[in-house]
Amino acid sequence: MPRSVSANRQVPLHTRISEQLREQVLLGEFAPGDQLPSEHQLMELFGVSRITVRRAIANLVNQGLAETQQGKGVFVKEQRKVFYRLSNPMVFLEEDMARQGVSCGIENLVLEKMTAPSKVCQTLQLDPTTADVYFQKKLFLLDGDPVAIDITYTIAEVVPLGNELASRMTFPLLEQWGVPIERIETTLECTHADPPVADYLNIALGSPILVYRYVAYTLNNRPVVCGESLSRGDRLCYSVVLTKNHS
Amino acid sequence: MPRSVSANRQVPLHTRISEQLREQVLLGEFAPGDQLPSEHQLMELFGVSRITVRRAIANLVNQGLAETQQGKGVFVKEQRKVFYRLSNPMVFLEEDMARQGVSCGIENLVLEKMTAPSKVCQTLQLDPTTADVYFQKKLFLLDGDPVAIDITYTIAEVVPLGNELASRMTFPLLEQWGVPIERIETTLECTHADPPVADYLNIALGSPILVYRYVAYTLNNRPVVCGESLSRGDRLCYSVVLTKNHS
DNA sequence: AAGTGGTCTAGACCACTGA
DNA sequence: CAGTGGTCTAGACCACTTC
Incomplete structure (x- = not known):
């Protein structure tokens, strides 16, 4: 079943998804270094196409919250300033x-x-x-x-x-x-x-x-x-x- | 006819396209504030799909070189620091x-x-x-x-x-x-x-x-x-x- | 109405990772 | 080998701008 990304129809789907993931990261549900669900899992989880999931992940990367590693997955970025x-x-x-x-x-x-x-x-x-x-x-x-x-x-x-x-x-x-x-x-x-x-x-x-x-x-x-x-x-x-x- | 973005098969198409546009911007072929070719024009110019053109433009935006305005077009960003x-x-x-x-x-x-x-x-x-x-x-x-x-x-x-x-x-x-x-x-x-x-x-x-x-x-x-x-x-x-x- | 960019879909193929 | 992300296609619909 798709999760509740239904609210606020004005905001694009990919943004609603990345925002929800962002919340989870900030709340500590995913710790730094943790692997996020795979694209396939996110597609099922949110009931959207792969391109939308990828866009959502791109948003997170763009906000410095995640990084992708080909063949491995998407990971919560560690703060090392x-x-x-x-x-x-x-x-x-x-x-x-x-x-x-x-x-x-x-x-x-x-x-x-x-x-x-x-x-x-x-x-x-x-x-x-x-x-x-x-x-x-x-x-x-x-x-x-x-x-x-x-x-x-x-x-x-x-x-x-x-x-x-x-x-x-x-x-x-x-x-x-x-x-x-x-x-x-x-x-x-x-x-x-x-x-x-x-x-x-x-x-x-x-x-x-x-x-x-x-x-x-x-x-x-x-x-x-x-x-x-x-x-x-x-x-x-x-x-x-x-x-x-x-x- | 597609333009010469053929060199170096290892580099993704969208990167080769954004790099070529970037060169043109840096050489002054497009001045700050100028409008870049539309997505449709770029599709024909480079002989690629719209999604690839959009990805190339996203690269430019991500490098701070361009900005998009819905309904208007893509423009070379002006430096106003x-x-x-x-x-x-x-x-x-x-x-x-x-x-x-x-x-x-x-x-x-x-x-x-x-x-x-x-x-x-x-x-x-x-x-x-x-x-x-x-x-x-x-x-x-x-x-x-x-x-x-x-x-x-x-x-x-x-x-x-x-x-x-x-x-x-x-x-x-x-x-x-x-x-x-x-x-x-x-x-x-x-x-x-x-x-x-x-x-x-x-x-x-x-x-x-x-x-x-x-x-x-x-x-x-x-x-x-x-x-x-x-x-x-x-x-x-x-x-x-x-x-x-x-x- | 025509042209622009923004969103989203389904699907194909590739490259890399690790068991 | 199966699973991951990376690239790219064709096509649909929408929102916004300009005439």
């Missing part, structure tokens, strides 16, 4: 993550000295003809999964040993090299995974992505590093402490 | 928005004095039996559209005139009332619109949402306000300046 603390100076990241019960790592993808692209020249206030920067692309791993891709441009002049950038975090290295970071201008926004990002982070096209952009300044308002971090919206979030700015 | 500057003290918001070319407003939804819910008691370090707070729910409008919903709990003790909260921004009011905000602890994360939020912000279920949570402290580390802002990921982003923390 970790806070990335934005501060200056940067805290020692590994410790911060360990405190949250996850291991972290960096996988270097690209590290090369190059002449700065024009956009980078602008933000770093460089002379386009002579400006060299280190360009680095790296993955940030949590418990082995890639959760963020980071792209950084560092003015070559302040980097004594380029290779060290490959294995260490950028900001602590700069401090160590006698380049104190006085100010970091940052922005945070929400976008969607495009094909390369989806590929790197091993997620579906269009998955929500948190974008963190930054320009870091040393003494005398001189910019030395800029870049951006694209992270999985379902795995990372940011925390900031705003202290009183006596101006 | 505005920065919300996080600072302490809060800058005068209207001016900040005007500088970005948008008008802003507040629509008060709920404002009432109540005993604090237990979670709020915890974050505001209140005595659960006697603690009164002002609970406020308001919409933040940009160019007339609701783009964020804000929920705030303010310790009643520091509020001389509750009604003023309805029409003014909370933080400047507190300063004016002699409650200086020394520190604000914030977090930013990405989620999806659930039914009430989707309804308030007039967006589809599951649309990306930026969540900004905060606890504000006055002198002596005493928390006085906490709350959260849920904003449309496609309309708002945040900017923060991190100054050197000499600890």
Whole structure:
């Protein structure tokens, strides 16, 4: 017998079904990691066609509540968010993550000295003809999964040993090299995974992505590093402490 | 004749089609606001069924590149993001928005004095039996559209005139009332619109949402306000300046 | 009335998983 | 092998917009 998804004829069937499943998930009838009924079972349960069931499941996936695995089934998604603390100076990241019960790592993808692209020249206030920067692309791993891709441009002049950038975090290295970071201008926004990002982070096209952009300044308002971090919206979030700015 | 979506048999048809359309959008062949070919036209153009075309369009919508309007068509989405500057003290918001070319407003939804819910008691370090707070729910409008919903709990003790909260921004009011905000602890994360939020912000279920949570402290580390802002990921982003923390 | 997107059906075939 | 989800088809009806 079809279950009671009859109320409110104005709301589409697939929505009524996904809403009912959503309720059950939120009430704990299905725990994180649990398998939901199969498409076939849901078809019988609600007395609807497969396409409608699939649409309902798509709604849940779209709301970040479920994920599908071909050949296996649909599962309630587990919440595994970790806070990335934005501060200056940067805290020692590994410790911060360990405190949250996850291991972290960096996988270097690209590290090369190059002449700065024009956009980078602008933000770093460089002379386009002579400006060299280190360009680095790296993955940030949590418990082995890639959760963020980071792209950084560092003015070559302040980097004594380029290779060290490959294995260490950028900001602590700069401090160590006698380049104190006085100010970091940052922005945070929400976008969607495009094909390369989806590929790197091993997620579906269009998955929500948190974008963190930054320009870091040393003494005398001189910019030395800029870049951006694209992270999985379902795995990372940011925390900031705003202290009183006596101006 | 079908167009060349033949390459790479491993990639689903709907993805090849949406990727091709995506390319055209990014190359500017379709400008923001332009109407894309109708489903019927795309069916003929690519020689595929309607369901596949619809799936391709859904991919674009899911990537934030297009939006559909029933009875009208599919249109390339316009980028209309505005920065919300996080600072302490809060800058005068209207001016900040005007500088970005948008008008802003507040629509008060709920404002009432109540005993604090237990979670709020915890974050505001209140005595659960006697603690009164002002609970406020308001919409933040940009160019007339609701783009964020804000929920705030303010310790009643520091509020001389509750009604003023309805029409003014909370933080400047507190300063004016002699409650200086020394520190604000914030977090930013990405989620999806659930039914009430989707309804308030007039967006589809599951649309990306930026969540900004905060606890504000006055002198002596005493928390006085906490709350959260849920904003449309496609309309708002945040900017923060991190100054050197000499600890 | 004609054209648009939104919902829903029944049914076919494929790819992946695990016993 | 049976069961799962992934892709794709053809076709029907509806709701909304524009003329």
